[in-house]
Amino acid sequence: MDAPKVKIYGLVAEFETPTQIVDAANQAREAGYTAMEAYSPFPVMDLHEAVGFKRTMLPTLAFFGGLTGFLTAFSLTTFTSGGAPSFITPFLPDWFYYPLNIGGRPLNSWPAFIPPEFELTVLFASITSVFGMLLLNGYPRLYHPLFNVPRFSRVTTDRFFLCIEAKDSKFDLQGTKQFLEGLQPYEVSEVPE
Amino acid sequence: MATEVSTKGPDLRPDPQPPMVGGHHSFDSMTEKITGVIFAATPKGWIVGFAIAFMILQVLLVSVTYLIYEGIGIWGVNIPVGWGFDIVNFVWWIGIGHAGTLISAILLLFNQTWRTSINRFAEAMTLFAVACAGLYPLAHMGRPWFAYWLLPYPNTMQLWPQFRSPLEWDVFAVSTYFSVSLMYWYIGLVPDFASVRDRAPNQLLRMIYGVLSLGWRGGSMHWHRYETAYLMLAGLSTPLVLSVHTIISFDFAVANLPGWHATIFPPYFVAGAVYSGFAMVINLAVPIRHFYGMKDFITDKHLDNMAKVMLATGLMVFYGYGVEAFMAYYSANEFERDLMMKNRVFGPYGYFYFALIFCNGLMPQVLWFQRVRSNEAALFVISLVVNVGMWLERFVILMSLQRDFLPSSWGQYSPTFWDISTYIGTFGLFLSLLFLFCRVLPMISIAEMKHLLPESHVHSHKDSHDHSDSAHGGSH
Numbered sequence: 001m002d003a004p005k006v007k008i009y010g011l012v013a014e015f016e017t018p019t020q021i022v023d024a025a026n027q028a029r030e031a032g033y034t035a036m037e038a039y040s041p042f043p044v045m046d047l048h049e050a051v052g053f054k055r056t057m058l059p060t061l062a063f064f065g066g067l068t069g070f071l072t073a074f075s076l077t078t079f080t081s082g083g084a085p086s087f088i089t090p091f092l093p094d095w096f097y098y099p100l101n102i103g104g105r106p107l108n109s110w111p112a113f114i115p116p117e118f119e120l121t122v123l124f125a126s127i128t129s130v131f132g133m134l135l136l137n138g139y140p141r142l143y144h145p146l147f148n149v150p151r152f153s154r155v156t157t158d159r160f161f162l163c164i165e166a167k168d169s170k171f172d173l174q175g176t177k178q179f180l181e182g183l184q185p186y187e188v189s190e191v192p193e
Numbered sequence: 194m195a196t197e198v199s200t201k202g203p204d205l206r207p208d209p210q211p212p213m214v215g216g217h218h219s220f221d222s223m224t225e226k227i228t229g230v231i232f233a234a235t236p237k238g239w240i241v242g243f244a245i246a247f248m249i250l251q252v253l254l255v256s257v258t259y260l261i262y263e264g265i266g267i268w269g270v271n272i273p274v275g276w277g278f279d280i281v282n283f284v285w286w287i288g289i290g291h292a293g294t295l296i297s298a299i300l301l302l303f304n305q306t307w308r309t310s311i312n313r314f315a316e317a318m319t320l321f322a323v324a325c326a327g328l329y330p331l332a333h334m335g336r337p338w339f340a341y342w343l344l345p346y347p348n349t350m351q352l353w354p355q356f357r358s359p360l361e362w363d364v365f366a367v368s369t370y371f372s373v374s375l376m377y378w379y380i381g382l383v384p385d386f387a388s389v390r391d392r393a394p395n396q397l398l399r400m401i402y403g404v405l406s407l408g409w410r411g412g413s414m415h416w417h418r419y420e421t422a423y424l425m426l427a428g429l430s431t432p433l434v435l436s437v438h439t440i441i442s443f444d445f446a447v448a449n450l451p452g453w454h455a456t457i458f459p460p461y462f463v464a465g466a467v468y469s470g471f472a473m474v475i476n477l478a479v480p481i482r483h484f485y486g487m488k489d490f491i492t493d494k495h496l497d498n499m500a501k502v503m504l505a506t507g508l509m510v511f512y513g514y515g516v517e518a519f520m521a522y523y524s525a526n527e528f529e530r531d532l533m534m535k536n537r538v539f540g541p542y543g544y545f546y547f548a549l550i551f552c553n554g555l556m557p558q559v560l561w562f563q564r565v566r567s568n569e570a571a572l573f574v575i576s577l578v579v580n581v582g583m584w585l586e587r588f589v590i591l592m593s594l595q596r597d598f599l600p601s602s603w604g605q606y607s608p609t610f611w612d613i614s615t616y617i618g619t620f621g622l623f624l625s626l627l628f629l630f631c632r633v634l635p636m637i638s639i640a641e642m643k644h645l646l647p648e649s650h651v652h653s654h655k656d657s658h659d660h661s662d663s664a665h666g667g668s669h
Contacts, residue, residue, distance in 0.1 A: 019652045025413075041220060041388070042643040043416035045651055053414045058421045073365075076345055077356040098353040112357035115440050119365040122433045123372060126426055130376045133422035137415045139383075140407035147410075153391040155411050156384070158220035 065128025083108025246624035253618025292470020293319025461513030552582025
């Protein structure tokens with residue numbers, strides 16, 4: 001195997017339809033490639049499964065985000081209002097204790113605390129979904145080797161790309177190139193790092 | 194249900210979706226059309242429109258500056274009417290915002306593909322309307338530089354807000370609503386920013402939109418997580434939007450005042466919010482599709498659907514008026530009855546009540562007719578009238594404050610010049626932001642629109658034999 005002159009990130013094949021990219025990704029996975037990713041202008045159904053990605057942990061994260069939001073609002077409203085259970089009260093700092101006696105009503109007036117609890121649950125779960133999605137996806141990442149491929153700019157318009165990365169153990173510049181060309185792409189290009 | 198669908202007999206399945214994209218568009222022409230607006234030279238009409246909006250914005254600036262300088266005594270509020278135009282306009286603007294969330298979240302969950310082309314600017318409308326709304330409570334504080342006192346934070350005064358107060362609930366509801374709407378809008382924009390980046394004619398624009406796109410490159414795992422997050426946000430926004438107007442209705446309904454202390458308030462406030470919101474979306478969609486030539490994307494079918502939503506929510510609101518009147522009678526409570534008849538219907542602002550019934554209850558009934566729903570100009574006018582009606586509704590409700598239990602504590606409210614100028618000024622803010630939005634951001638979701646084209650579907654070899662029964666039937 002010839003040593004490449006410039007360090008390369010991988011090989012990218014361009015396709016013209018969603019059907020082609022799903023087929024190509026399936027074949028690449030079946031051929032044993034693992035370090036690859038398919039790029040498309042819009043979400044293509046099942047494409048993530050074709051490249052071997054199972055499911056995201058995002059819903060779980062969002063659940064715990066929402067739970068955190070609920071507990072935050074719950075303790076904020078209940079504890080500051082003097083409604084904390086007696087085994088918690090000794091641990092609360094002075095400034096976290098502000099009971100308001102409104103016409104002798106109970107300090108722990110929990111129904112009135114539902115709106116803040118609901119809102120913070122939604123807020124925290126939403127923040128977790130959005131920022132969790134961005135972080136898991138590795139964004140923001142303004143530079144990426146793929147942007148070195150001039151035709152890759154069409155990925156946001158109408159073209160579909162399958163990139164097999166050089167870090168794949170099965171990757172071999174000539175062999176992988178031949179494999180990709182066998183998938184009848186529009187074009188195969190090298191991606192310089 | 195049987196897994197085998199009989200091929201005999203009449204096909205009772207509903208017709209495939211009518212085309213939600215007119216004309217003959219490809220992925221490329223669609224991207225070109227929507228991003229082209231950003232790269233094109235600034236249209237003359239835009240400059241004129243923005244100039245007018247910007248001038249109106251100065252009215253707001255002057256009004257708010259004078260308010261902060263002089264105090265809220267410049268408004269017509271006083272005991273017994275401690276809230277005036279500020280809460281009326283606050284509720285009105287928030288309500289308008291709700292249609293944006295309804296379109297982007299609830300219709301997404303219900304799989305209504307027609308939402309796709311209108312969701313972006315409806316969401317923008319939500320944000321800008323909530324921004325206008327948020328101004329009012331801040332301004333009403335009199336000392337807006339202490340606005341952060343509303344937030345629960347440990348402070349040297351060792352005070353906490355009253356978490357049992359609907360006004361404090363508002364702080365949670367509106368700030369959450371704004372934050373979630375902003376995030377929803379932004380992540381919807383991210384792939385489109387990437388489209389704009391990749392078509393930008395020069396380096397500067399490429400850098401600006403590149404940064405905004407966060408470097409989006411559309412990997413399949415990225416899309417998968419993106420869609421998951423988007424769907425979860427829709428699921429979270431749906432109860433959120435209902436909760437926000439519910440909580441706003443609690444501002445009234447929790448108070449022990451005749452005409453306010455009613456359980457009908459939350460549902461009928463939510464319906465009213467969606468009602469006025471859809472009216473505003475029509476008010477914006479008609480000029481946008483006209484001036485930007487977007488009739489292929491925002492079709493007559495869209496307007497028709499929106500008009501139907503307006504009709505439905507309008508009927509709910511009208512029902513609410515009926516229930517209010519009936520409950521006042523049926524409660525046999527003299528304060529409720531007097532409030533309804535002697536104050537609301539035949540009181541000092543009685544003509545507002547009749548105008549409200551006309552604007553919100555009677556006039557929109559013309560939407561039953563297909564001919565009206567397919568007439569752009571008629572829809573535009575009806576929507577304007579509905580927005581006026583919804584403003585009147587909040588005003589009429591608020592005027593309950595004029596006359597409570599003791600005639601000796603009655604009073605009359607009338608707005609001052611500054612009340613009115615602040616209200617007019619918020620239109621300047623709203624319209625200026627909208628004009629800027631149309632100029633610099635993709636006003637229709639490009640990535641989502643591509644999904645409406647038949648080319649976006651995957652034709653799998655494995656299931657080609659049952660392909661004709663797939664959900665996309667008819668679009669191949």
